[in-house]
Amino acid sequence: MTDRTLHFPLPDEYEDAELRARVAAAYQAVPTADPAQVERCARAVLAAAMHAPAERRTGVVSPRWWWGVAAAAVLVVMTSRPWRPELARNEADSAFTASRPITEPRGATVEERGDVTRFDLVLPTEAEEVALVGDFNGWDENATPMVRRAGNTTWSARVPLPPGRHIYAFVVDGRRWLVDPLAPQVPDAGYGPTNALIVDGTN
Amino acid sequence: MVHLAFVALFAITQSQSQGPAAPGAAGAETHAVRGRDAAADAQLQFDAARFDTLTASTLRAILDSARHQGLPTAPLINRALEGAARRRGGSEIIAVVRQHLAALTNAKVVLGEKSTVAELDAGASALKVGIDANTLSAVRASRSAGEAVTPLVVLTDIVKRGVPTSTAREAVTSIARMPHSDDALLGLQVTVARNSLRGPGMALDALNRYVRGTLSGTMSPPAPATIDRKQARPPFP
Numbered sequence: 001m002t003d004r005t006l007h008f009p010l011p012d013e014y015e016d017a018e019l020r021a022r023v024a025a026a027y028q029a030v031p032t033a034d035p036a037q038v039e040r041c042a043r044a045v046l047a048a049a050m051h052a053p054a055e056r057r058t059g060v061v062s063p064r065w066w067w068g069v070a071a072a073a074v075l076v077v078m079t080s081r082p083w084r085p086e087l088a089r090n091e092a093d094s095a096f097t098a099s100r101p102i103t104e105p106r107g108a109t110v111e112e113r114g115d116v117t118r119f120d121l122v123l124p125t126e127a128e129e130v131a132l133v134g135d136f137n138g139w140d141e142n143a144t145p146m147v148r149r150a151g152n153t154t155w156s157a158r159v160p161l162p163p164g165r166h167i168y169a170f171v172v173d174g175r176r177w178l179v180d181p182l183a184p185q186v187p188d189a190g191y192g193p194t195n196a197l198i199v200d201g202t203n
Numbered sequence: 204m205v206h207l208a209f210v211a212l213f214a215i216t217q218s219q220s221q222g223p224a225a226p227g228a229a230g231a232e233t234h235a236v237r238g239r240d241a242a243a244d245a246q247l248q249f250d251a252a253r254f255d256t257l258t259a260s261t262l263r264a265i266l267d268s269a270r271h272q273g274l275p276t277a278p279l280i281n282r283a284l285e286g287a288a289r290r291r292g293g294s295e296i297i298a299v300v301r302q303h304l305a306a307l308t309n310a311k312v313v314l315g316e317k318s319t320v321a322e323l324d325a326g327a328s329a330l331k332v333g334i335d336a337n338t339l340s341a342v343r344a345s346r347s348a349g350e351a352v353t354p355l356v357v358l359t360d361i362v363k364r365g366v367p368t369s370t371a372r373e374a375v376t377s378i379a380r381m382p383h384s385d386d387a388l389l390g391l392q393v394t395v396a397r398n399s400l401r402g403p404g405m406a407l408d409a410l411n412r413y414v415r416g417t418l419s420g421t422m423s424p425p426a427p428a429t430i431d432r433k434q435a436r437p438p439f440p
Contacts, residue, residue, distance in 0.1 A: 133285075133288055135277075135281045135284075138250065138284055139281070139284040139285045139287070139288035140288070141288060164321050164352070165321040165324065165325060165352050165356065167281065167285075171288075177289065181396070181400075182393065182396045182397060183396075184356050184357065184359075184360040184389075184392055185360055185363060186328050186359070187328050187331045187332045187359065187363060190286075190295065190298065190299040190302065191285060191286055191289045191291060191295075191299065192289065194285070196325075196328075196356050196360075198352060198353050198356060198385070198389070200385060
């Protein structure tokens with residue numbers, strides 16, 4: 001057993017002239033490679049390497065450049081919806097707001113049946129208790145406690161309200177007064193802002 | 204026949220005395236609104252137990268003064284109770300109530316004797332924001348008695364959010380003149396409020412787009428999602 005690398009000398013390395021001539025003749029006797037055979041081998045190697053057919057398919061199902069253009073046009077038309085601009089704007093508004101993390105309270109008021117109005121409030125942080133105060137309960141923090149809904153940040157209260165204008169605010173943990181930033185606001189009277197709600201009573 | 208003619212003439216005279224914007228049945232409705240308003244004003248009693256003695260007596264004097272002037276006392280009592288709930292001092296509460304009394308006095312002069320309590324309160328708030336008397340008069344002219352609360356609330360809010368008073372007046376009065384346009388006005392308020400969060404100029408641009416769409420009829424006001432529920436304001440997104 002030997003681990004020496006085998007060395008095959010070139011014809012010029014042989015000292016014997018006859019041997020040198022015989023080796024050269026043997027090299028020249030090797031047949032020349034067929035170009036077609038070389039091409040077939042190259043194609044097979046490339047096809048295996050690229051996991052793709054060696055020849056491109058042609059026919060009715062082959063991709064066309066205008067397929068991409070048509071898809072892009074449909075996408076633009078469906079998202080911009082030029083025939084319903086207000087809908088597209090509303091969705092854009094929602095997307096803009098939804099993409100932002102909640103950093104300030106969000107509220108909503110819904111008139112329900114029987115002159116009952118539901119107040120919803122989503123807080124950016126958790127709270128122990130939230131109360132609804134306003135001109136309808138004498139600004140009494142204990143009169144209308146809000147009920148915790150899904151999670152610890154969503155609160156709700158139902159209040160029977162007669163038609164008219166009502167002023168209200170939220171009290172968090174008995175010390176922090178909050179307003180809904182998107183609802184109509186009554187200017188600061190000297191204490192802080194409050195919200196205004198108009199109940200039309202048509203429900 | 205002569206008797207019937209006199210009755211008809213009397214009815215016409217009465218309906219004209221309500222002003223051009225409140226003919227016939229609308230005048231009766233206005234009386235009903237004012238009656239309900241007065242009842243609501245009388246129902247709200249002053250709870251002196253929530254104030255110290257000195258503050259309570261001063262507030263009583265202010266309320267008496269308001270009654271003598273024919274002004275509603277409910278908005279003043281509300282301001283006082285709000286101050287007590289916020290645990291503010293007696294002197295601060297008295298100052299706020301006095302300021303509101305002055306604003307109510309001015310609002311009554313501008314909006315007229317027939318205005319309801321809610322209209323006077325909303326008008327007083329508008330004056331506090333800095334809205335001038337001419338603008339309040341324009342809003343008053345766009346709606347009959349008892350129906351100007353929503354325009355006044357929306358006007359106050361959008362001016363507070365940075366819309367110039369002249370632009371806000373044009374927008375609110377032009378929409379308020381349309382029949383059954385309270386929902387459209389509240390939609391305007393929501394649009395301005397949302398866009399004012401995006402930066403200066405955005406609220407104004409949104410207001411212009413909204414008014415153009417509403418007046419041309421291409422933009423409908425927010426509609427109730429179902430029959431049994433009516434949104435006073437769209438929910439949070």
